[in-house]
Amino acid sequence: MKVFFSTLASVSAALIVSLPLAISASAADFSGKQVTVQVPSGSGGTYHVYCQIVTRHLGKHLPGKPTVVIQNLPGAGGAKSASYMANAASKDGSILAMIAPGNISGALLRKLKFDAREFNWLGSLAARGNGIALWHTVPVKDLESLKKTEVTIGSTGRTSAGSIFPLLTNKVFGTKMKLVLGYKSGGEINLAIERGEVQGRWNYYSGFTGVRPEWIEKKQIRFVLLFGPPNPATEGVPHMADLLKPGTPERKMYDVLAMDLNIGQGFYLPPGAPKDVVQAVHKAFDDMLADPATREEVEARRVEWSPLNADQIARELKRGFGAATPDVVQELQELMAQGKS
Structure with missing residues (x-):
């Protein structure tokens, strides 16, 4: 199994930490905290x-x-x-x-x-590269068949990427994905897929390699449409940006939403x-x-x-x-x- 790693430019970031005790702003010292x-x-x-x-x-x-x-x-x-x-x-x-x-x-x-x-x-x-992924038993093999067959997609909430990108796909391509909301984490959605409660989800490729690598190794999950940064591991799967003409309303919507990705x-x-x-x-x-x-x-x-x-x-x-x-x-x-x- 190959996992994609790429290093982008220099990395600068700042993090802070949540704690019950206040930290002195003037000292910026976390000793004992x-x-x-x-x-x-x-x-x-x-x-x-x-x-x-x-x-x-x-x-x-x-x-x-x-x-x-x-x-x-x-x-x-x-x-x-x-x-x-x-x-x-x-x-x-x-x-x-x-x-x-x-x-x-x-x-x-x-x-x-x-x-x-x-x-x-x-x-x-x-x-991270990501996309719509369906369980291997679902009778939908690609984007075209997703336009003809309704599938259920698990998601944590309406503002999450797990809801936004399936909705955008429905709007742009006329696919038939139905959202099932309310899961508290990706882990819960994965369990729901295994139990047959839902048939798929939006997720990162490494979202599976990180917690369900056997799904990738045994081909138990298949990607049918991609979004965001490219990942060589999903080569051959269509990418939404490649299917939309630059300057069109649909491509502009994707460009705004892809900011998150x-x-x-x-x-x-x-x-x-x-x-x-x-x-x-x-x-x-x-x-x-x-x-x-x-x-x-x-x-x-x-x-x-x-x-x-x-x-x-x-x-x-x-x-x-x-x-x-x-x-x-x-x-x-x-x-x-x-x-x-």
């Missing part, structure tokens, strides 16, 4: 894996070398975590979180209690974190990503390694939100309204 990395989902999936990796490697690079622990805050496809970070999290550098893709462009699609542009972005461990497993601090704290954790995050031990664990966990720094994330945000003209936003909002039933 407990730092928490918040996961925007339940356990059992690769969102949890990436946060575990940060939890295990960040502390030794932070000033004062604090203890770092992990905390799961699932709900609404990751929107519950992002809302907490924007409205309730400590602003003194005592908490950091990972974004669940789908919640960056989410502010354009529906009324949310956060705007991802206001977060203090630190960097991303990976922007091009940022990937991004970590951030809440709005209002002091500059000196952001800088201190930013350096620690940079050092963590430059540490060979971090990449070694990523590879051992069979997930992708394609980091972005904070400047690269800023460029993706500018490009994605810049493509969100009023007509495109209206189309996207109508698209999301289809997922309410």
Whole structure:
């Protein structure tokens, strides 16, 4: 089995940690503190894996070398975590979180209690190739047959990428995917697929290699359409961007939504974190990503390694939100309204 790893440019990011005790902004010293990395989902999936990796490697690079622990805050496809970070999290550098893709462009699609542009972005461990994947017993082999046969797709919530991209595919190509919402994590969706509750899901390729490698090895899951960054392991499967003509309304919608995928497993601090704290954790995050031990664990966990720094994330945000003209936003909002039933 081959797992795709690619290194993108220089990596700079800053992370902060959630803890019950306040951290002195002026000192930016975490000595004696407990730092928490918040996961925007339940356990059992690769969102949890990436946060575990940060939890295990960040502390030794932070000033004062604090203890770092992990905390799961699932709900609404990751929107519950992002809302907490924007409205309730400590602003003194005592908490950091990972974004669940789908919640960056989410502010354009529906009324949310956060705007991802206001977060203090630190960097991303990976922007991963992904797509619509179906269980091997489902009588749908490709995109064309997906237009003729209804299939059920498990998802955590309406604002998650697991809902947005199936809805976009239905709109653009006339496919017949029906969303089943409410799962707390990718791990729960995988169990639902095994039990026959749903027939497939949107997921990263490494979302399977990281927690269900046997599905790939035994060809128990098949991708029928791809999105986001390319992955050589899925060569031959059609990619939505290649099927849409640049400049068309459909391609513009994809370009806005793909912003989430091009940022990937991004970590951030809440709005209002002091500059000196952001800088201190930013350096620690940079050092963590430059540490060979971090990449070694990523590879051992069979997930992708394609980091972005904070400047690269800023460029993706500018490009994605810049493509969100009023007509495109209206189309996207109508698209999301289809997922309410």
